[in-house]
Amino acid sequence: MPSIDRSADHSVELKESPAILGFAALQDLLNLARVNSLWPMTFGIACCSIEMMAAGMARFDLDRFGIIFRSTPRQSDVMIVAGTISHKFVPTIKTLWEQMPGPKWVIAMGNCAISGGPFAYEGQYAIVNGADKFLPVDIYVPGCPPRPEGLIQGLLQLQKKITKGTIDANRRAEKAARRAKK
Amino acid sequence: MLNIKTIDDASINERVYQLNLGPQHPSTHGVLHLLLKLDGEVVIAADPIVGYSHRGHEKMAENRIWEQFLPNTSRIDYLSGLIYNQGYCMAVEKLCGIEVPERAEYIRVITSELNRISSHLLGIMAFVMDIGAFTPFLYGWDDREHVLDLLERVTGSRLTYCYNRFGGVRNDIDQEFCDGTRRFIDRLRGRFKDYHNLITENIIFIKRTRGVGIITEETALEFGVTGPSLRGSGVNYDVRKNEPYSVYPEFDFEIPVRKEGDVMARYQVRMAEMEQSMNIIEQALDNLPEGPVRSHVPRFIDPPAGDIYFAFESARGAVGYYIVSDGTRVPYRIKVRTPSFSNLFVLTRVLPGNFIADAIATLGSIDVVVPEIDR
């Protein structure tokens, strides 16, 4: 098998310097603020981008979680990798990831971004099998394409991960269910 | 720490600036990279660079059996997935001479036309959003969700369908689906008044689209443009009418054609086409025959050796499967002729001379789906 573009192998090197005034209580307080305004970057590659758009529209309405799609990496916190990552697109994804400021997270949406999905087979020459080959992925949303509710649950799971559990949509839902039963 | 680039004097007296309307751009409907040479606001040359979502569908066709390629077909153009599904199944049925029961043909036409409406809804509203109107996008998606609910009841998925099989469709449609479709069509007809008030009579929209990005019939012929982009330039070519397939000859619908060939004409053709699709669905629902939905086909089919080209009409234009089979259980070669490929590269002839804003409006009106170009 001739050499296939191996640019995807070395992941993105970022020099992360933690906050100077970074004591835990302050960071937790700030995380509560960050969590309720997760601005993803519009960055749809393939079919999953349509379901990401559907999640942003009237019926599933991501705005109620404070999630507004920004088209430039300079103003976004979350990079939702929605679609198949081809070798030709890897340098661009790395550039966009490096150009995003401050605390940032990655959601791998759809089977293609998780593991190459329906296009992953032994002789595949065109795609990278998964975003975690070169990006620090936080949340994996399975599905081909995942339903908009799946993406919303992924974002809520990201909220739980950022605030280390203090904001937990599922726990709130269970409490509401218990209250309703009483 | 801030690296101020030194100004080399070569670039000072040069007026042509190269701009990347790049892979990650809200108006390119996916990962299309348009390299524009600009003189101030005016586009001098446009070079579309594609391949950012190339997944190798045609290579996958050569290492899996005929049935395994079905899921790929709806991922080539995920906005008209059912139409591509129907096309692939009809091409293989024609190759093997498989009979399809009457009811299955009607169900295929109903689901394909619903899929065409949902694809046009998204194509038009995304194009209108590129010009700056965000509200129609919300209305369009509201209607689209209704179509997706209907299709999800029957096919099980919202976007990447795999509903057609060789010899028919996967399962039957029930009365609830038929009533739901009729309710949806009445509702959408009412919504067309809103769309015309909101978009067609909007003075800003008219100023931005009238006389912009004109594709002449000659250019269309040279580049092989098909679909609404061609019917906006005065050529009455629709594969459903010109090369009738399936049960389309039994419905009477006409093909909307406009003469001007500008961005407004292509938009009006798509709006009129949605109304025609609704006529077809109603006629198909009215005389939906009874009977089985799938003829008996062996689990693994062995088509005879030979090659076949089957053309059908997707929301973006004439799609064609060129299939070469060598009589075994695995296709020898499948070439998918996608309309967006030819429609996109006509931009290299149409864009020079316009402003950037017009270039984005023209790109939106061509309504490309990028994985369809990259395959």
Added chain:
Amino acid sequence: MFPQMMQSGLYDFFFVFIFFIISIALSLVMVTFNALIGPNFMGEKKTDTYESGMAPIKTAWMQFGASYYLFALIFLAFDVDVLYLFPVLLIYQKGAGFSELTALILFLFLISLAIVYAWRKGVFIWR
């Protein structure tokens, strides 16, 4: 120090001084606080100009059309005009009847003649 300032009429400027101090402090806090509490990710492409994911081909420091400059001139005409409207606020309610309103409209009309002149000269035709 305070009583002398009262007689010498500097009293009004004291408030301007306080306002100035607060604005400086506010902006400083906003910038430094941001740098202090936020983590910093530095990659080699972070400071490149963002051009939809690709490396910009050429620097944008080059000649550009004169029409951009003329367009800016028209903005300037109205920007200066707004500057003169500030004092009008102070004395607006003192006068009786409509004299101030007519003066204001006349002033605005005269300034907008600049727009008409530029329009006739063809600034808005982009070539």
Added chain:
Amino acid sequence: MPTEGQKKLLEELKNSLTRALPEGRITSGDYARTGCHLEVRLSDVGMRRVAAVMKDKRFHLETITAVDFPGSFELIYLYSTYYDDICRVIAHIQILKDASPHTVSAIYPGAIWLEREIYDFFGIRFLDHPDLRRILNPDNADYFPLLKTFGKTKLTEEIDDILC
């Protein structure tokens, strides 16, 4: 059930094609089975003459593709017409594995990118092509994916392995 216009158009096409390509085998195809009304079989050269005849009959170039047969490549040119009487002409041109056919982009400008795609997938270099470079694969890729010798194709795999 070919219409009058169709039969007339087919006759005209057959005559002008046989005049332009004496060495080509021109047979009328069976539309119901292969989807094409007229088949032109050539070897090595003649794609520009076919394109010229098609252009003045106002046909549009639907697509160009290639098929990698064990002994040779086969270039497929598909022309069809926009106007009322449907007619599709397919030209099979057999070329050697290392031949470099001539481009038809002078007659059909849309062919520039179709031919770039064929070069990208098969490595067939087209003569006098305005800018022959890769279109879908990364520019530094050194493989031609759709060749039967590259990667996983039926030839290199047993079918049962695929079915399991």
